[in-house]
Amino acid sequence: MSIATVKKSGPFAHGTSSVQKTMFLVLLALTPATVFNLYLFGWPAILLFAVTVGACVAVEAGCLALAGKPVKVTLADCSAILTGWLLAMSLPPWAPWWIGVLGAIFAIALAKHAFGGLGQNVFNPAMVGRTVMLISFPVAMTIWVAPHPLFSAGAPGLFEAFAITFGGNVPDTMSAASALGHIKTELSRGIPVTQSMAQVPDLMDMTLGYRAGSMGETSLLLILAGGLFLMAKRIISWHIPVSMMGSLFLIAALFHAIDPARFTSGTFHLVSGATFLGAFFIATDYVTSPVSKSGQLIFGIGVGLLTWSIRNFAGYPEGMAFAVLLMNSLSPIIDQYTRPRAFGRNRKGEPLPLEKKP
Amino acid sequence: MKLFPIRGGIHPDYRKELTSEKAIVALPLPAALYIPLQQHIGAPAEVLVAEGEMVKKGQMIARNQGAVSASQHAPTSGRIRTVTEVTAPHPSGLPQTTVILEPDGKDEWGELPEPIADPFAADAHAINGRVARSGIVGMGGAAFPSAIKLNLGEQKKLDTLLLNGAECEPYLTCDDRVMREYPDEIIDGARIMAHALGTPRIVICIEQNKPQAIEIMTRAASTFAAIEVIPVPVQYPMGSERHLVQAITGIETPARKLTADLGVVxxxxxxxxxxxxxxxxxxxxxxxxxxxxxxxxxEPKNILTPIGARVADLVEFCGGFSARPESVVNGGPMMGQPLPSLDVPVVKGTSGILALTAEEINDRPASACIRCGSCVTICPCGLSPVEMSAFIRKDNLEGAAKLGVMDCFSCGSCSYVCPSHVPLVHYFNYAKGALNDLERERSKNERIKTLAEVRIIRIEKATEAKRAALAARKPASDTASPGNSPSSNSDEAKAATDEKANA
Incomplete structure (x- = not known):
């Protein structure tokens, strides 16, 4: 009896993981926080979210077709949806539609496909999309609104939402500053942190998400829950989140202790801005972070320290996206210096000396 | 006993329950047995029988030759049909010289060497000689001639014989069954081996997923103080020689050394x-x-098989196929080799024959690597498969070699975990083969170069000798034709060189 021809060597057993499954689990982990935030910021946020994700998928399809790669099969890996999703979560919820579309083009076409597609990109596509938008359109990218939950009094209806997202009419009265932005503005006017902190939402509101910010910046608890879910599913490990948040907290706490009037506390840095989203969903991006665990620790510490530095000393109130991109560029070199030690060899690759048994 | 952790590894779906409770059954004698002359690492054995000859069971039909080799014996009594080329149980499907034996059905033992009455009084040479004469090779799969490994006691100071009953490959239960059904034979064999090696201590390692085997072996070993049965964690590839030694001793065998250098065989x-x-x-x-x-x-089974039975005979004995096998594998699913056909024989190193469906194999077309790093985390050798495969894809074999691809022993863990189903082991096997070829080519060129240099020196020496001889004759010829001499001298030397070169 004839049997199947010998095609390739073993193993003849494979695990059940796949790229699609991995991406799907990340999307699942993001869902609670996303749903809550869409509720919090209402119809304009829902429209922007749909436009951004849709644009990412469309741009991905276009790039694949141009490159002559299989479109349907590759789209099914969900990576474009995830990029669009994270990009949308990093935008001001009431930003106009073209921010989402332009961001998608930069994220998918420039940051991903120009480098060769999935797995080849050096920089996190969603963060490239966000930073290019922030640098090019600083005004549109920094109009924040206080939460206006769906169907609550004063929340825009679907019709008004179209005007906001597609007409670009954010009512002036509704805008609000993010906590980090507020502290920075006040500092620049000479008002010390100790005073300006009084006007930012309290710790409880910061944690639950009742505050101004991009969609992914609020609702820490749900982001945390999603992150822990990913850890439990072994999609991500603790190394990047812990080293990143740990280093951010420690350096912030240290400087806060030295000069409380100039520097906000470690806790404040943890709960404000995109710390949680960045730690669990952005910095942990497989493609753009180091592959070894020790490399991931270095990477996480770098992101934490850079985030703090940018928040305190650079022109922008939030530095997570910049910090991640800067560390992305170091990933290849971190990989090179943090390769595991091979069995029976020292770090240089020479055979170990013969040890006498104890 | 304290165990030491080993790096990486995976927990595949073991599926040992398919056969773990099936007692060993003997295969009915097939119509013909196909005994390849090479079933081991090393040189093929030299055939001793000819067409039509009648042989008895246990009679040597091919003798080991060279330093590393093993002899072959008739698995039953019968007539030699022929000695010819038959497809080898190897993915290449290439033929190799094979003795074809037609059993006569009597299964009569021939004259066997005398049992060694008290092996513990015999010297190591007598035992090693018997092991070599009996054609025994490593039965875990590598099929390295055992007598050579038993000789290590002469060269190195050994303290432990480690008996590997880990059986970490999924599906395989042959060692499990042998341990459960013949514990005393294993213990006795181990004591004889330890005596030959000169090791005071015997450690038997069994993975914790074989509780009955652990219990039975512990009981069988209880009368001997020097024997310890140690349950080891279920973690593929725990059964790898170097990793098992690390788990027991906590010491990594240095690259290019043997576990015997640590005192463990x-x-x-x-x-x-x-x-x-x-x-x-x-x-x-x-x-x-x-x-x-x-x-x-x-109907999966554990089968006592005469060497040389065809895979097809075994499959038939198991009731045939219930579904189309995607691959038929010789050995375990992780490190086993795909078989080119069912018409190949079972050899001494065949621990398993697996007929696997596509669902069990669960392979898919490879997609882009997303650099998840799983392969780096689980590599038990501490390599970086993601980077090595990137080099190999660009045909930068030197780059892959620098990252240690030659240290990879193809355990398959990286391919198993890869979410993108990149055939990493396939790449590494390719690279190892190509690098070995390059190395062979290089050493061949080296040798040619040396030979050429030696030849030039030899010719120069010969010329020198001729010149000296001429010079010795010179006084006589000098008087005959004084002006002619130098040119004729050099002409002659040139002719001599040409002659040598042509030869």
Missing amino acids: VHNVSTARAVHHAVRFGRPLVARVVTVSGGALR
């Missing part, structure tokens, strides 16, 4: 049983237990 449990048979009864290795399993098989 590793043998498989079934090998120990074969040694028991050879020493106590004079019986050579003519049969082995094979796990025949997999989802495509109607």
Whole structure:
């Protein structure tokens, strides 16, 4: 009896993981926080979210077709949806539609496909999309609104939402500053942190998400829950989140202790801005972070320290996206210096000396 | 006893329950047995029989030749049909010289060497000689001639014989069954081997997923103070020689060294049983237990198989296929080799024959690597498969070699975990083969260069000698034709050189 021809060597057993499954689990982990935030910021946020994700998928399809790669099969890996999703979560919820579309083009076409597609990109596509938008359109990218939950009094209806997202009419009265932005503005006017902190939402509101910010910046608890879910599913490990948040907290706490009037506390840095989203969903991006665990620790510490530095000393109130991109560029070199030690060899690759048994 | 952790590894779906409770059954003698002259690492054996000759069971039909080799014996009594080329049980499907034996059905033992009455009084040479004469090779799969490994006691100071009953490959249960059904034979074989090696201590390692085997072996070993049965964690590839030694001693075997340099020699449990048979009864290795399993098989079994039975005979004995097998594998699913056809024989190193369905294999077309790093985390050798494969894809083999691809022993863990189903082991096997070819080519060129240099020196020497001889004759010729001499001299030397060069 004839049997199947010998095609390739073993193993003849494979695990059940796949790229699609991995991406799907990340999307699942993001869902609670996303749903809550869409509720919090209402119809304009829902429209922007749909436009951004849709644009990412469309741009991905276009790039694949141009490159002559299989479109349907590759789209099914969900990576474009995830990029669009994270990009949308990093935008001001009431930003106009073209921010989402332009961001998608930069994220998918420039940051991903120009480098060769999935797995080849050096920089996190969603963060490239966000930073290019922030640098090019600083005004549109920094109009924040206080939460206006769906169907609550004063929340825009679907019709008004179209005007906001597609007409670009954010009512002036509704805008609000993010906590980090507020502290920075006040500092620049000479008002010390100790005073300006009084006007930012309290710790409880910061944690639950009742505050101004991009969609992914609020609702820490749900982001945390999603992150822990990913850890439990072994999609991500603790190394990047812990080293990143740990280093951010420690350096912030240290400087806060030295000069409380100039520097906000470690806790404040943890709960404000995109710390949680960045730690669990952005910095942990497989493609753009180091592959070894020790490399991931270095990477996480770098992101934490850079985030703090940018928040305190650079022109922008939030530095997570910049910090991640800067560390992305170091990933290849971190990989090179943090390769595991091979069995029976020292770090240089020479055979170990013969040890006498104890 | 305290165990030491080993790096990485995976927890595949073991599926040992397919055969773990199936007692060993003997295969009915097939119509013909196909005994390849090379079933081991090393040189093929030299055939001793001819067409039409009648042989008895256990009679040597091919003798080991060279330093590393193993002899072959008739697995049953019968007539030699022919000695010819038959497809080898190897993915290449290339033919190799094989003795074809037609059993006469009597299964009569021939004259066997005398049992060694008290092996513990015999010297190591007598035992090693018997093991070599019995054609015993490592039965865990590598099929390295056992006698050579038993000789290590002469060169190195050894303290532990480690008997490998880990059986970490999924599906395989042959060692499990042998341990449960013949514990005393294994223990006796192990004691004989330890005596030959000069090791005071015997450690038997069994993965914790074989509780009955652990219990039975512990009981069988309880009367001997020097023997310890140690349950080891279920973690593929725990059964890898170097990793098992690390788990027991906490020491990594340095690259390019042997575990014997640490004082530990590793043998498989079934090998120990074969040694028991050879020493106590004079019986050579003519049969082995094979796990025949997999989802495509109607009735998986553990089969006592004469060496040389065809895979097709085993499949038939298991009721044939219930589904189309995607691959038929020789060995375990992780490190086993795909078989080119069912018409290949079972050899001494065949621990399993697996007929696997596509669902069990769960392979998919490779997609882009997303650099998840799983392969780096689980590599038990501490390599970076993601980077090595990137080099190999660009055909930068030197780059892959620098990252240690030659240290990879193809355990398959990286391919198993890869979410993108990149055929990493396939790449590494390719690279290792190509690098070995390059190395061979290089050493061949080196040798040619040396030979050429030696030849030039030789010719120069010959010319020199001729010149000296001429010079010795010169006084006589000088007087005859004084002006002519130098040119004729050099002409002659040139002719001599040409002559040498043409030769």
